[in-house]
Amino acid sequence: xxxxxxxxxxxxxxxxxxxxxxxxxxxxxxxxxxxxxxxxxxxxxxxxxxxxxxxxxxxxxxxxxxxxxxxxxxxxxxxxxxxxxxxxxxxxxxxxxxxxxxxxxxxxxxxxxxxxxxxxxxxxxxxxxxxxxxxxxxxxxxxxxxxxxxxxxxxxxxxxxxxxxxxxxxxxxxxxxxxxxxxxxxxxxxxxxxxxxxxxxxxxxxxxxxxxxxxxxxxxxxxxxxxxxxxxxxxxxxxxxxxxxxxxxxxxxxxxxxxxxxxxxxxxxxxxxxxx
Amino acid sequence: xxxxxxxxxxxxxxxxxxxxxxxxxxxxxxxxxxxxxxxxxxxxxxxxxxxxxxxxxxxxxxxxxxxxxxxxxxxxxxxxxxxxxxxxxxxxxxxxxxxxxxxxxxxxxxxxxxxxxxxxxxxxxxxxxxxxxxxxxxxxxxxxxxxxxxxxxxxxxxxxxxxxxxxxxxxxxxxxxxxxxxxxxxxxxxxxxxxxxxxxxxxxxxxxxxxxxxxxxxxxxxxxxxxxxxxxxxxxxxxxxxxxxxxxxxxxxxxxxxxxxxxxxxxxxxxxxxxxxxxxxxxxxxxxxxxxx
Numbered sequence: 001x002x003x004x005x006x007x008x009x010x011x012x013x014x015x016x017x018x019x020x021x022x023x024x025x026x027x028x029x030x031x032x033x034x035x036x037x038x039x040x041x042x043x044x045x046x047x048x049x050x051x052x053x054x055x056x057x058x059x060x061x062x063x064x065x066x067x068x069x070x071x072x073x074x075x076x077x078x079x080x081x082x083x084x085x086x087x088x089x090x091x092x093x094x095x096x097x098x099x100x101x102x103x104x105x106x107x108x109x110x111x112x113x114x115x116x117x118x119x120x121x122x123x124x125x126x127x128x129x130x131x132x133x134x135x136x137x138x139x140x141x142x143x144x145x146x147x148x149x150x151x152x153x154x155x156x157x158x159x160x161x162x163x164x165x166x167x168x169x170x171x172x173x174x175x176x177x178x179x180x181x182x183x184x185x186x187x188x189x190x191x192x193x194x195x196x197x198x199x200x201x202x203x204x205x206x207x208x209x210x211x212x213x214x215x216x217x218x219x220x221x222x223x224x225x226x227x228x229x230x231x232x233x234x235x236x237x238x239x240x241x242x243x244x245x246x247x248x249x250x251x252x253x254x255x256x257x258x259x260x261x262x263x264x265x266x267x268x269x270x271x272x273x274x275x276x
Numbered sequence: 277x278x279x280x281x282x283x284x285x286x287x288x289x290x291x292x293x294x295x296x297x298x299x300x301x302x303x304x305x306x307x308x309x310x311x312x313x314x315x316x317x318x319x320x321x322x323x324x325x326x327x328x329x330x331x332x333x334x335x336x337x338x339x340x341x342x343x344x345x346x347x348x349x350x351x352x353x354x355x356x357x358x359x360x361x362x363x364x365x366x367x368x369x370x371x372x373x374x375x376x377x378x379x380x381x382x383x384x385x386x387x388x389x390x391x392x393x394x395x396x397x398x399x400x401x402x403x404x405x406x407x408x409x410x411x412x413x414x415x416x417x418x419x420x421x422x423x424x425x426x427x428x429x430x431x432x433x434x435x436x437x438x439x440x441x442x443x444x445x446x447x448x449x450x451x452x453x454x455x456x457x458x459x460x461x462x463x464x465x466x467x468x469x470x471x472x473x474x475x476x477x478x479x480x481x482x483x484x485x486x487x488x489x490x491x492x493x494x495x496x497x498x499x500x501x502x503x504x505x506x507x508x509x510x511x512x513x514x515x516x517x518x519x520x521x522x523x524x525x526x527x528x529x530x531x532x533x534x535x536x537x538x539x540x541x542x543x544x545x546x547x548x549x550x551x552x553x554x555x556x557x558x559x560x561x562x563x564x565x566x567x568x569x
Contacts, residue, residue, distance in 0.1 A: 010374075014378075016371070017368070017371055017372065017382055018382070020368060021382055021385045021386060024385065024386060024388075024389065024442065024445065024446070025385060027400055027401070028388070030404065030408055031400060042407070043407060043411075046407060046408045046411050047411075088295045088296045088299070089296060091291075091292040091293075091295075091296070092292055092293050092295075092296035092297075094292060095288070095289065095293045096293075099285070099288070099289075101285075101289075107293070107297065110305075111296075111300060114300070114304050116552065117304070117308065117548065118499075118503050118544075118548055118551060119503070120503060120505075120544045120547055121308065121541075121544045121545060121548045122304065122308060122311065123531075123544075124314065124531045124537055124540055124541045125307035125308070125310045125314060125541070126303070126307050127531075127532070128310070128314070128319065128537060129307060129310060144299065144302070144303065145303050147303070148299045148302065149303065149304075151299060151300055152300070152304075155296065180288055180292075181291060184292075205391065209393025209394070209395075209396075210393070211393065211394065211395045211505075211506045212505050212528075216532070227393055227396070227506075230395055230396055230399065231509075234510070241403055241407060244403065245403065248396055248399055248400055248403075251396050252392055255392070256388070256391065259384075259388070263384050266391075267384070267387060267450055270387075270390075270450060271450055271454045274492060275451070275454065275492065
């Protein structure tokens, strides 16, 4: 009797869960469905299925949003910043973990504390200072800032991991005459792969989705990242919903594809990132 | 020899730490210190004026009705997001933790909204609130949805909460699930053998043992909601009639539209202190309730 009750409850639970999931995914479904219709049709009946797969909204969004430019800029910034973050922060984490000098623990503490600072506290000074130096509206400046904001997290994540790596491995390399730098790149860096994945995932999501910093630093249309293109597209099209929906989907697709391929890593990365 | 070793150490320090420290100083340390200085001046790029004004900017922050309104609005928003996002996430995670078919698929699905950036997410909900929900309201006579929520100050608040909660749930579900995984199964079993019913088990065992994940989730919700900007810009753009301006939105307006950098920066500092204070207080209060399994 008890058993039967349990299994009934279990089935009920699964049904409720799937219904909740459906509700959560419904906004996506509605947008997908309507991105193949005309704006007129969407307003008249947003819940009807599209009659055919008409891609004209996508073509219009692709052109008006300047999608290729947006995605190229976003890619350059995300990939470029992350490579620099990974190298510099892992080297510094190594320095802090292996050389227990007083200055190192002070600096490590400063870098960790900076993670508590919200971006809002730094944005106005950044705009003024870099403006005074005439460095605004340039891609390298924006990348430099993404690196600056990403380094503390990198140092933190790598530091915790390097502390757990036995020093003997490096000693063996020193005996063979390897320099510090070479030892780091040949022996230590390859061992960091698991946490590197975590860091990369967290940074991809942060940099790829960033709007505020990019909007403050970049003004020229040809430097716009994807979120900026979406913003401008919406400002220009306001109520022509059909191409707007196609545009939204196109902006989502890159991250969703990445998620499809790496979901286990992404979820693990998010958990690790949050628990730290 | 000694001199040599020192030199070598300094070289290692520069090589491994130099680039990071340079960028860190240029992007975080110097702007932070300059930002503090900025709050005591009436800096203006246009006039080149930077007179020292003492605490004038901070006085302005606390007497500016616009800021106080946005601050109060943000507090309400944080509380609403905190309650609803955590309530939903907690129970979804609880249901997902027991062995069920398609656990991975469900978790993956719930998390999807979290991948989308605030701008895209806000526009997606803008379309739903301004066109899709009013359509349902018209069709089925649901008074609640007949007019767009974005045209009414009170409902626009809830529109922001709905969109934010929708995004946060999946994130919190994952953290709660990780937390539940560390609740020992035998503790639960012992409870059910003792005749504890489900809700007793939940209140007396699962809840106290999940305090560490509750602390993390509350912390994440509070900081995220307090600092929200993108979704505010794209979903309501502060409207209707400036009724949904959150603190970050207000700061951006103050600094970059009114060019009042000093006052904007003072607002940002106040925002930072408020978030830190609230986030630390909640951690402190909840930590005291923590128990060991």
